[in-house]
Amino acid sequence: MFLRVTIILQTLALFASPITAGLLLSTPHGRTLHSVAAYGVFTVTLLHLIAAILVWRPGGGSPRPIAYAAGFFGLTLAQIALGIAQVTTLHVPLGALLFGLSVLQLSRVPAWRRAHVAPVSS
Numbered sequence: 690m691f692l693r694v695t696i697i698l699q700t701l702a703l704f705a706s707p708i709t710a711g712l713l714l715s716t717p718h719g720r721t722l723h724s725v726a727a728y729g730v731f732t733v734t735l736l737h738l739i740a741a742i743l744v745w746r747p748g749g750g751s752p753r754p755i756a757y758a759a760g761f762f763g764l765t766l767a768q769i770a771l772g773i774a775q776v777t778t779l780h781v782p783l784g785a786l787l788f789g790l791s792v793l794q795l796s797r798v799p800a801w802r803r804a805h806v807a808p809v810s811s
């Protein structure tokens with residue numbers, strides 16, 4: 690449940706990023722708004738990584754969600770560096786890629802209800 694919530698928040702934060710990027714290009718306060726959105730993405734991707742570590746049961750569960758969350762966090766750090774360095778030719782497509790990957794991650798995390806349904810015994 691906690692893992693799913695953090696991925697939903699991550700996807701919403703990434704959805705807001707191109708909107709604030711549009712404001713950055715068209716309004717005086719847009720840069721501040723895009724920076725706030727960037728802090729938001731940073732925070733929720735870090736929360737996602739922490740959640741993936743916390744829900745992992747050593748010896749029982751697959752560590753794959755931790756690898757995905759860590760990779761995603763690494764891409765987010767690269768995205769922030771590219772934004773600050775104003776490398777827009779890489780920054781804009783990476784932003785779109787991050788959103789797509791986040792939607793994909795969301796579709797792969799089993800819903801809390803489905804994950805907690807007891808198996809039917811025969």
Ligand code: HEM
Nearest residue numbers: 706707710720724727730765768769772773775781784785
């Ligand atoms: C599709 C989504 C995104 C688009 C279209 C976009 C676009 C832009 C543009 C046009 C700039 C200005 C570059 C310049 O000054 O030449 C920028 C800066 C920046 N972006 Fe994004 N961005 C997106 C997503 C993100 C995300 C997801 C993050 C953070 C994880 C981020 C972090 C930053 C940062 C830190 C800056 C520098 C802001 C500053 O100089 O004050 N961006 N972005």
